[in-house]
Amino acid sequence: MSASCDSQYANKAFAIGLGGVTHPIVSDWHPKGKVAQEWGVYNADRGLPIRSAFVIDKEGIVRFKKIYTGELPTPEELLAELDKLK
């Protein structure tokens, strides 16, 4: 799943623009950034979440966390983390 502080309507348009998505894009819009703050990935100066990725196992435990500064997460990196859970 992916998340931002955009409204669900912006995310709907974003999903359409991407040609459709197969995962939920969730909206931390109101109250803005509440969940991002709880997860420690809210940039209050910009009013935006920080690019980051977490992998959560089936039991609900966080197994991977990465904050991205400049680079983007890759599918290979995240799939490798999922493989480690098997």
Added chain:
Amino acid sequence: MAVEVGQMAPDFTLPSHDGQKITLSQYRGKQAVVFAWYPAAFTAG
């Protein structure tokens, strides 16, 4: 406060782009979840 590896993921319920309410814990016992934050739609952010 920050979420760290090894801790229980804090639960939340947020609206999805297609109008569903998604609760993180709905996946518990079923599947692992990749949860990716991006700064803003349509931008290089």
